[in-house]
Amino acid sequence: xxxxxxxxxxxxxxxxxxxxxxxxxxxxxxxxxxxxxxxxxxxxxxxxxxxxxxxxxxxxxxxxxxxxxxxxxxxxxxxxxxxxxxxxxxxxxxxxxxxxxxxxxxxxxxxxxxxxxxxxxxxxxxxxxxxxxxxxxxxxxxxxxxxxxxxxxxxxxxxxxxxxxxxxxxxxxxxxxxxxxxxxxxxxxxxxxxxxxxxxxxxxxxxxxxxxxxxxxxxxxxxxxxxxxxxxxxxxxxxxxxxxxxxxxxxxxxxxx
Amino acid sequence: xxxxxxxxxxxxxxxxxxxxxxxxxxxxxxxxxxxxxxxxxxxxxxxxxxxxxxxxxxxxxxxxxxxxxxxxxxxxxxxxxxxxxxxxxxxxxxxxxxxxxxxxxxxxxxxxxxxxxxxxxxxxxxxxxxxxxxxxxxxxxxxxxxxxxxxxxxxxxxxxxxxxxxxxxxxxxxxxxxxxxxxxxxxxxxxxxxxxxxxxxxxxxxxxxxxxxxxxxxxxxxxxxx
Ligand code: SF4
Ligand code: FES
Numbered sequence: 001x002x003x004x005x006x007x008x009x010x011x012x013x014x015x016x017x018x019x020x021x022x023x024x025x026x027x028x029x030x031x032x033x034x035x036x037x038x039x040x041x042x043x044x045x046x047x048x049x050x051x052x053x054x055x056x057x058x059x060x061x062x063x064x065x066x067x068x069x070x071x072x073x074x075x076x077x078x079x080x081x082x083x084x085x086x087x088x089x090x091x092x093x094x095x096x097x098x099x100x101x102x103x104x105x106x107x108x109x110x111x112x113x114x115x116x117x118x119x120x121x122x123x124x125x126x127x128x129x130x131x132x133x134x135x136x137x138x139x140x141x142x143x144x145x146x147x148x149x150x151x152x153x154x155x156x157x158x159x160x161x162x163x164x165x166x167x168x169x170x171x172x173x174x175x176x177x178x179x180x181x182x183x184x185x186x187x188x189x190x191x192x193x194x195x196x197x198x199x200x201x202x203x204x205x206x207x208x209x210x211x212x213x214x215x216x217x218x219x220x221x222x223x224x225x226x227x228x229x230x231x232x233x234x235x236x237x238x239x240x241x242x243x244x245x246x247x248x249x250x251x252x253x254x255x256x257x
Numbered sequence: 258x259x260x261x262x263x264x265x266x267x268x269x270x271x272x273x274x275x276x277x278x279x280x281x282x283x284x285x286x287x288x289x290x291x292x293x294x295x296x297x298x299x300x301x302x303x304x305x306x307x308x309x310x311x312x313x314x315x316x317x318x319x320x321x322x323x324x325x326x327x328x329x330x331x332x333x334x335x336x337x338x339x340x341x342x343x344x345x346x347x348x349x350x351x352x353x354x355x356x357x358x359x360x361x362x363x364x365x366x367x368x369x370x371x372x373x374x375x376x377x378x379x380x381x382x383x384x385x386x387x388x389x390x391x392x393x394x395x396x397x398x399x400x401x402x403x404x405x406x407x408x409x410x411x412x413x414x415x416x417x418x419x420x421x422x423x424x425x426x427x428x429x430x431x432x433x434x435x436x437x438x439x440x441x442x443x444x445x446x447x448x449x450x451x452x453x454x455x456x457x458x459x460x461x462x463x464x465x466x467x468x469x470x471x472x473x474x475x476x477x478x479x480x481x482x483x
Contacts, residue, residue, distance in 0.1 A: 077350035103350045110345040173352065175362050176340035208268055217343035218267035218336055220364060221439040227356040236449060243445030245268050
């Protein structure tokens, strides 16, 4: 692909902290290479702001290779930008042309309060995991990996669900700000495996209870989450979570403490 | 998990929507089938309507129907209200139709339009036939009954009434296209093996049933049936 450079107008959400109201600020960046990643373009902008004695823009990032799920940005109305199954760090500037205007917002959900600029607090996800997204095993020697046979299809589906990186794009993209895709992936990866069975009922009940407590919306099967998920987590997981939940409810299981 | 969870947890609320929704879908099938008797004959339709009005089992089911509609509306309203509060600050730019279908995002609006239509509709037919009376008597095979058929003809002579019915049915079609699939998804029945089938059956069902419903006021207005 031909290399080119571009000048861009950026409208970026600036917000001092979770209490104050934010607003958009407009910035110009010049000579951006088409081979840069979206975050590298942000690095250029921040260098420029620091050189001008201004405050750089706060944004989350860590691995920059699409596996940590930190780089939350809502770009021109799309979670992680317009590329299919791609995180912001893997979005490249060849998507844009000279003269484009790009609007960048943080994930917007009450359960993900903005900490600063584009950085949001996603610890609600951690609390959902703490509510039941684990298996209880005794410590000691590692068990032989093949001690419990697991059928190939279940293992594959569990693995696909385990690909969720907890980025929160599903919540950001959902018109209801629902966390069902995330919770369904975390419930599925365990529910499909023998090791996850002893706690499957309390897990489904507790994780859904925590999800509701955190203030996420209720899933109405719109499907924007699946369309925007960078890891291709499927709506089938939501159907599975619903089955797990119904199974737990109708068998009269109780939530734990 | 106790009973109140069905009405308070996010999935519990959706289950109530799904169960009542499917129940209302079954009602629509019966309603559409019986009403289609207008395309057969005046007597066939009046006899069918009389059966619904006099059969005890049907009258009991009718109470269930009103309860179902009521629950569906109340829960739907609670869902929309809750979901409208979870975003906080709105996005300046939104994905619109790029990531989801407009009707799946508009179930509350479509439901409200259907509800407004229902008020008019119940007032047109259910109220005079069950409560206030005032329908012309007619006789089918020696049995005296209401001439609901004539009532339909009379009501569907007014253009705006026909227009409102068409709008109601149009809203219903989009509401069903999402609702049919959504109910199965909420109940966890959309395994890969059935998902495509459920989607297709849902779409065909919604279109066919709503076309039939739309044809009723239109045929009476145009005088295609008499
Ligand atoms: S389900 Fe997808 S979009 Fe949601 S947190 Fe996991 S990886 Fe991100
Ligand atoms: S920075 Fe880790 S996924 Fe983007």
